[in-house]
Structure formats: structure tokens, C-alpha cells
Amino acid sequence: MARTRVRIPALLALTVPLPLLTGCGDGGGPSADAGHAHQGKPAVVVTTTWEGAIARAAGAEVIEVIVEQSVRHAPDYDPKPSDLVTVAEADFVLYAPFEPYAAEIKEAAGSKAKLVEVNLDNDPEKLSAEVARLAGLFGTEPAAERWKKDFDAEYARLNKDLRAAWPGGRSPVVVSQVFTAWAAKLAGATTTGTFGPEAVTPAQLAELSAKKPALVLDNAHMSTGTVLPDSGAEQITIVNYPGDDLDLISVHRDAAAELKKAMKDS
Structure with missing residues (x-):
């Protein structure tokens, strides 16, 4: 299972800056090369849990989510300075074009992180295409193929069950x-x-x-x-x-x- 670092609940996240992308379990703040300190696994920062879930399906294991699922309307979120620092330390930054803070995310990423625009859609064909594309970027194709096999089987089961209803x-x-x-x-x-x-x-x-x-x-x-x-x-x-x-x-x-x-x- 992917190790996912998420932030504190939304109300606290508005007031309390956190050191993010810490070393693996050492509890310290981010180091200069934190984005590359996970045993060769890419450090992925995502704007929301939707991008994060697609990254996880693609095989990413070190994922940092900026906007928690509890934020009712993610595009209204106002990124904090600590969020932008986190972005700059990532290997990959995933965002959606409709998010109004995408320009800030791009600027904060600078030249270190690879910016990846993600098509957010839970339609199975579009979802599978995004998972495969990200796996190609991450170098995690086998994990993505395993996920797709499980997803396709469950989707078929759910579809059959709903049609029977x-x-x-x-x-x-x-x-x-x-x-x-x-x-x-x-x-x-x-x-x-x-x-x-x-x-x-x-x-x-x-x-x-x-x-x-x-x-x-x-x-x-x-x-x-x-x-x-x-x-x-x-x-x-x-x-x-x-x-x-x-x-x-x-x-x-x-x-x-x-x-x-x-x-x-x-």
C-alpha cells in the first residue's frame, strides 16, 4: 500500500504550518534533497486527494496531499507558504487545470519538480489512461497494471450488480x-x-x-x-x-x- 502523507484537518490547516515531506519516519523537517530521499521512489505532491488517488493507482508510494478531502470545494482553497515550499521539494507535482491556484503551484515548483496536469475524471477509460500515463512518468508500470486488473474486475462486478437492480x-x-x-x-x-x-x-x-x-x-x-x-x-x-x-x-x-x-x- 502506498505511504500517503496527508495534512491535518482543514480547520487546523488554515492556521498551522507544518514541515512537509519529512524524511522517512525521522520526524525532522525537510532536507535539501527531501524529494529524492525515499530509496529511489519519486516524491509526488498533489493538489487534492483525487490527483493523489490517481498517482497511487499509478504506483506512487510517497504522496503529499495539499488540499484534504474534507475541504468541501477544493478550488476555493488558498495555498499557504508551507504548501508552496512542499511543491518546490517534490519530484513530481500533479494538479488540475481548473484549480485557480495552479499558477501559484507552477511558479513555486520552479525548475526542480516536473509539473504534470491531470485530467480528473472517474470514467473508467479516462481514468485508466491517466493511470497508465503517470506510471510511465514514474517508472511504475507493473504496479499500475496490477491496479488496472483489480479495478477492471471490480468495475465489471459493480456494473453487473447495478444492472440487475x-x-x-x-x-x-x-x-x-x-x-x-x-x-x-x-x-x-x-x-x-x-x-x-x-x-x-x-x-x-x-x-x-x-x-x-x-x-x-x-x-x-x-x-x-x-x-x-x-x-x-x-x-x-x-x-x-x-x-x-x-x-x-x-x-x-x-x-x-x-x-x-x-x-x-x-
């Missing part, structure tokens, strides 16, 4: 937030419309309601509240960001559990 044996009609479309695909659902990340306009509300969806898949980290009030559709919340365990498979399992419960109740 279709109400009346028919694919449920859903509308989804643009970043939760992967969950609809996992369920084999029929997606008739998407919304977000902006709030739903009256015109969109009328259009989406007319499609008579059974389910609305909201995004836990970009929720705009009840999307289709009075439509009769059940709204469920899908979580994209993994927890501190950086486990992408658990994200899919949790989404499957929410979907199965909703289909059972519909």
Missing part, C-alpha cells in the same frame, strides 16, 4: 451534473441531460424536467442544491474525491451503493 429491468433515466456522468455510466443508466457546474437556469429546469428523469446525480463538491424541485426525481449525491486512503475503487463502490439504494426506492 434496474427497476422493472429497465435502464433508469437520469440527468447528471457534468462531473458525475461517470456514475450514470457505472449504473448503465440512460442519461438524457446534464447540468452544471453553474446553477440551473429556469430554461434548463424546464428542459431537464420535461425528460422525466427518475434520478438526478448531484456532485457533492459542487452542489447547487435541489436541481429539479417538484419533478418527482430522486436526487442523490455522488462523491468524486477519494478519502485519505486515496482509493479510487472505493469511490466507485460508494457511488454504486448510492445508486442501488436509489433504484430500489424508485
Whole structure:
């Protein structure tokens, strides 16, 4: 299992700077070559647990997460000086282009760390492509191949289980937030419309309601509240960001559990 160094809970992280990327278990502050002091294993700094989970799936073992999963809307996070120091000491820095602090991250990394823009999407094909790409950068291809084998097997199992739970044996009609479309695909659902990340306009509300969806898949980290009030559709919340365990498979399992419960109740 990857050794993942995460930061203290979000409320404390706003006020208490921490020495990061310490030596392996020595409890001291970062050394001048801390990014390269892990027995040849690359030191990877990631902006969020989502990038961190993809790095872990790719085979990285020394991972530092800047923004914890408990921060409800990661793009709103304001990097601290200690975060930027951590970035400068890494071998690789992973970030997403939609994160507004990406420019600060790039500047802090200087010429030492390799900056890697990551496509954040839990769709299985896109996810597998990113894992393989990062493994190529890290030199950890065998670990990534093992992860993909486990992920593919679990994804197939979840998909089969959800299809067996279709109400009346028919694919449920859903509308989804643009970043939760992967969950609809996992369920084999029929997606008739998407919304977000902006709030739903009256015109969109009328259009989406007319499609008579059974389910609305909201995004836990970009929720705009009840999307289709009075439509009769059940709204469920899908979580994209993994927890501190950086486990992408658990994200899919949790989404499957929410979907199965909703289909059972519909």
C-alpha cells in the first residue's frame, strides 16, 4: 500500500504550518534533497486527494496531499507558504487545470519538480489512461497494471450488480451534473441531460424536467442544491474525491451503493 502523507484537518490547516515531506519516519523537517530521499521512489505532491488517488493507482508510494478531502470545494482553497515550499521539494507535482491556484503551484515548483496536469475524471477509460500515463512518468508500470486488473474486475462486478437492480429491468433515466456522468455510466443508466457546474437556469429546469428523469446525480463538491424541485426525481449525491486512503475503487463502490439504494426506492 502506498505511504500517503496527508495534512491535518482543514480547520487546523488554515492556521498551522507544518514541515512537509519529512524524511522517512525521522520526524525532522525537510532536507535539501527531501524529494529524492525515499530509496529511489519519486516524491509526488498533489493538489487534492483525487490527483493523489490517481498517482497511487499509478504506483506512487510517497504522496503529499495539499488540499484534504474534507475541504468541501477544493478550488476555493488558498495555498499557504508551507504548501508552496512542499511543491518546490517534490519530484513530481500533479494538479488540475481548473484549480485557480495552479499558477501559484507552477511558479513555486520552479525548475526542480516536473509539473504534470491531470485530467480528473472517474470514467473508467479516462481514468485508466491517466493511470497508465503517470506510471510511465514514474517508472511504475507493473504496479499500475496490477491496479488496472483489480479495478477492471471490480468495475465489471459493480456494473453487473447495478444492472440487475434496474427497476422493472429497465435502464433508469437520469440527468447528471457534468462531473458525475461517470456514475450514470457505472449504473448503465440512460442519461438524457446534464447540468452544471453553474446553477440551473429556469430554461434548463424546464428542459431537464420535461425528460422525466427518475434520478438526478448531484456532485457533492459542487452542489447547487435541489436541481429539479417538484419533478418527482430522486436526487442523490455522488462523491468524486477519494478519502485519505486515496482509493479510487472505493469511490466507485460508494457511488454504486448510492445508486442501488436509489433504484430500489424508485
